[in-house]
Every structure is written in structure tokens, then in C-alpha cells.
Amino acid sequence: MSLLTKQQEKLVQRARDFVQTELLPLEKEVEKSGGISSESSNEIIRKSRQEGLFAANIDRRFGGGGLTTLDNVLLQEQFGATKEILARRAAGNIYECIKEGTAEQIERFLIPSIRGDRHSALAVSEPEAGSDAASITTRAVRCDAGWILNGRKYFISDADFCDYFIVAAVTQPDLGPRGISLFLVDRSQQGFSYGKSFNMLGFKGTTHRELIFNNLILGKDALLGEENDGFRILGDTLGKARLSKVGARAIGKCHRLLYLMKKHAQDRQQFSKALIDFGQIKQMIVDSNIEISAARALLLQTAKEIDTGLDSRAAISQVKILATETLGRVADRAVQVFGASGCHDEEVIESFYRDARLYRIIDGTSEIHMNIIAKGLKRSVGPCFVAS
Numbered sequence: 001m002s003l004l005t006k007q008q009e010k011l012v013q014r015a016r017d018f019v020q021t022e023l024l025p026l027e028k029e030v031e032k033s034g035g036i037s038s039e040s041s042n043e044i045i046r047k048s049r050q051e052g053l054f055a056a057n058i059d060r061r062f063g064g065g066g067l068t069t070l071d072n073v074l075l076q077e078q079f080g081a082t083k084e085i086l087a088r089r090a091a092g093n094i095y096e097c098i099k100e101g102t103a104e105q106i107e108r109f110l111i112p113s114i115r116g117d118r119h120s121a122l123a124v125s126e127p128e129a130g131s132d133a134a135s136i137t138t139r140a141v142r143c144d145a146g147w148i149l150n151g152r153k154y155f156i157s158d159a160d161f162c163d164y165f166i167v168a169a170v171t172q173p174d175l176g177p178r179g180i181s182l183f184l185v186d187r188s189q190q191g192f193s194y195g196k197s198f199n200m201l202g203f204k205g206t207t208h209r210e211l212i213f214n215n216l217i218l219g220k221d222a223l224l225g226e227e228n229d230g231f232r233i234l235g236d237t238l239g240k241a242r243l244s245k246v247g248a249r250a251i252g253k254c255h256r257l258l259y260l261m262k263k264h265a266q267d268r269q270q271f272s273k274a275l276i277d278f279g280q281i282k283q284m285i286v287d288s289n290i291e292i293s294a295a296r297a298l299l300l301q302t303a304k305e306i307d308t309g310l311d312s313r314a315a316i317s318q319v320k321i322l323a324t325e326t327l328g329r330v331a332d333r334a335v336q337v338f339g340a341s342g343c344h345d346e347e348v349i350e351s352f353y354r355d356a357r358l359y360r361i362i363d364g365t366s367e368i369h370m371n372i373i374a375k376g377l378k379r380s381v382g383p384c385f386v387a388s
């Protein structure tokens with residue numbers, strides 16, 4: 001019996017069909033050519049919009065799909081079963097923080113992104129500021145026109161594909177994290193240039209670039225939300241994205257790896273026996289099954305909590321850790337079960353193994369999420385017995 005509603009089952013089926021017919025056939029192209037053509041990107045976006053799967057997390061009043069967090073997590077799990085670049089194109093990488101913008105910003109940036117006409121990235125990390133995001137030095141200083149922006153951002157995902165960036169910059173240096181603001185920066189603006197290109201371990205097809213802002217003049221209308229409120233905005237809006245783009249997609253990858261492991265262990269024979277009949281192989285598959293089920297249960301529970309309005313920051317961190325660390329173990333076992341066949345680039349196992357490593361670093365490392373959970377635990381000792 002399924003725990004999903006009829007509507008959720010239909011959504012999942014639609015997404016699964018889309019992944020199978022539209023995205024899986026492109027996986028080889030991504031791995032071999034190191035990306036997908038702009039024609040393929042546009043086609044994915046067009047078809048995903050047609051199916052009602054694009055920008056599904058964004059409110060209907062802006063033209064998005066208006067899915068609940070739980071429904072979006074169910075959708076992103078399906079997208080997670082394929083390569084990150086394909087999942088990104090099909091889902092649309094739209095940041096909810098733009099909703100905090102003015103009507104004009106929503107019109108210029110959010111609405112075209114929901115239509116699939118404009119694409120954005122979030123630019124926080126810098127050469128000297130990673131986990132400690134409050135230590136960024138990119139600076140926005142007031143001028144007559146608005147702001148002058150100077151600084152460098154590192155590792156920005158999909159930067160080549162993007163038309164604009166949501167840039168975190170210091171506006172009041174003496175206030176630490178409370179002196180950081182967000183700006184909407186068009187890549188066509190004078191003073192913007194790309195710097196280094198990082199060839200990452202995984203996520204083939206997605207570029208990771210350095211962005212350089214050199215005396216870039218921003219109008220007053222480039223400020224997103226209130227001045228010095230950037231960290232609060234990111235804190236309030238990134239959690240849900242973390243749950244769906246990272247947690248749910250990691251679980252989607254786990255499911256595909258588990259399926260491939262089970263199939264291979266039944267199909268391949270050694271010593272006149274199917275691999276599944278060797279206890280050590282069985283153990284790897286059973287352990288994976290248990291761990292994926294536990295991580296998925298926490299993922300869905302947390303999504304439901306968000307939809308009921310509960311404060312879920314620590315729970316999101318738990319999902320981030322459990323889902324991505326589970327993916328790491330499952331991908332490692334999948335390579336083992338496949339042997340040499342899991343080590344070359346004709347099988348998705350090899351690329352998921354590389355991608356899995358990145359999942360524990362992106363969107364806050366496991367250690368940083370552990371610190372968030374620990375802070376919550378320190379604040380409240382909790383009940384001695386199981387709480388209701």
C-alpha cells in the first residue's frame with residue numbers, strides 16, 4: 001500500500017516517465033562531451049514546462065507549480081535519479097529568495113526564470129570564505145547611482161549558463177553577518193567578468209566558475225530585500241531548497257544505485273552462482289536498502305513538518321547529513337558490487353560515485369550541519385522519554 005495520495009502518485013509517475021524518456025537518453029552525451037548543448041537544455045526546459053514539472057516549487061501566483069514542500073521533494077527524488085545537470089535543467093534552479101524582492105525585481109528576474117527564459121546562480125563563496133560565509137569580503141559601497149561592487153566569488157555552479165547572479169556582499173563591515181546584503185547582478189553589466197573555471201570531481205556538465213566584480217555600478221534597484229538583511233533572507237529560504245535539491249536528489253540517486261546493484265547481483269554469475277547468493281554481496285544490498293529507507297523516511301517527515309509550519313532548521317540539517325552520507329556509502333558499495341564494470345564511464349555507477357562525494361560538501365558540509373544540530377541540542381535537553 002502506498003502512503004502517497006492519488007495526486008502525489010500521479011505526480012511521481014509523471015516525473016518518472018519524464019526522467020526515463022527525456023533525461024536518461026542524454027546521460028551519455030553529458031559524460032562524453034562534458035556537457036549538454038544549449039539546444040538540449042532548451043528542449044528539456046520546454047518539455048518539463050509542458051509537463052508542469054519546471055519551477056514546480058514556486059508559488060502559483062508567480063506562474064510556478066505551487067507544489068507543497070512534500071510534493072516537491074517527491075518530484076526532486078525522481079529528478080535525482082539522473083545526472084545533476086539534467087535534473088537542474090528539468091527542475092529549474094530558481095531561488096525563492098527573489099520573492100523578497102520588489103514588484104519590479106519579481107517582474108525582471110523571477111517571472112522570466114519561471115518561464116525558463118532567464119537563469120540564475122547564488123554567489124556566496126569566495127577564495128577565503130567557504131563554510132564561514134560571514135567572512136566574505138566582496139564589498140558593496142553606496143554611491144550616487146546606488147552601489148559599487150568589488151570582489152570575487154568562487155565555485156559558482158552553472159555560472160556560464162546563468163544570466164544573472166544573486167550576490168552576497170558586505171554593506172556594513174562592523175556588523176559581521178548582520179552587515180551582509182544580497183544584490184541581483186546581471187552578467188551583461190560592465191565591471192563583471194568570469195575568472196577561473198574549476199574542473200570538479202563530479203557533476204559533469206555543470207560549470208563551476210570564479211566571478212569577478214570590478215567597480216561594477218549597481219542601481220539602487222539591485223538590492224534584494226532590505227539592506228543588511230541578506231543572511232536572514234538566505235537562512236529563511238535556502239532550507240527548503242537544501243531539502244529538495246540536495247536531500248531528495250541524493251535519495252533519488254540512492255534508489256537508482258540500489259536498483260542497479262540488485263539487478264547486477266542477480267544477473268551476474270561467478271563461481272556458478274549469482275552474486276546475490278554470496279553473503280557479503282547480499283549484506284551490502286540489504287544495508288543499503290535499510291539506510292535508504294531510513295533516510296527517505298526522515299526526508300519525507302521533515303518535508304511534512306515544513307508544510308505544517310514547524311521550525312525545521314535542525315531537521316533539514318539532519319536530512320542533509322543522512323541523505324548525503326547514505327549516498328556516499330551506497331555509491332561505494334555499488335562500485336564494489338559491480339567490480340570493474342562500476343569503475344568505467346560507460347556505467348552511471350562511476351559518475352554517481354564521483355557526484356556522491358560532492359553532495360557532502362555542497363550546500364554546507366556535513367560538519368557545518370552537525371554544528372547546527374549540536375547548537376539546537378545544546379539549547380534544549382529535551383524529554384527523558386519519547387516525545388509526542
Ligand SMILES: Cc1cc2nc3c(=O)[nH]c(=O)nc-3n(C[C@H](O)[C@H](O)[C@H](O)COP(=O)(O)OP(=O)(O)OC[C@H]3O[C@@H](n4cnc5c(N)ncnc54)[C@H](O)[C@@H]3O)c2cc1C
Nearest residue numbers: 122123124125130131155156157358361362363365367368
Ligand atoms: C560542486 C560544488 C558546487 C558549488 N556551488 C556553489 C555555488 O553555486 N555558490 C556558492 O556560493 N558556493 C558554491 N560552492 C561552494 C560551497 O558552498 C563550499 O564548498 C562550502 O560552503 C564549503 O566551503 P569550502 O569548500 O571553502 O570548505 P572550508 O570551509 O574551507 O572547509 C574545509 C573543511 O573544514 C571543515 N570545517 C570548516 N569549518 C568548520 C567548523 N566550524 N567545524 C568543523 N569543521 C569545519 C569543513 O566541514 C570541511 O571539511 C560549491 C562547492 C562545490 C563543491
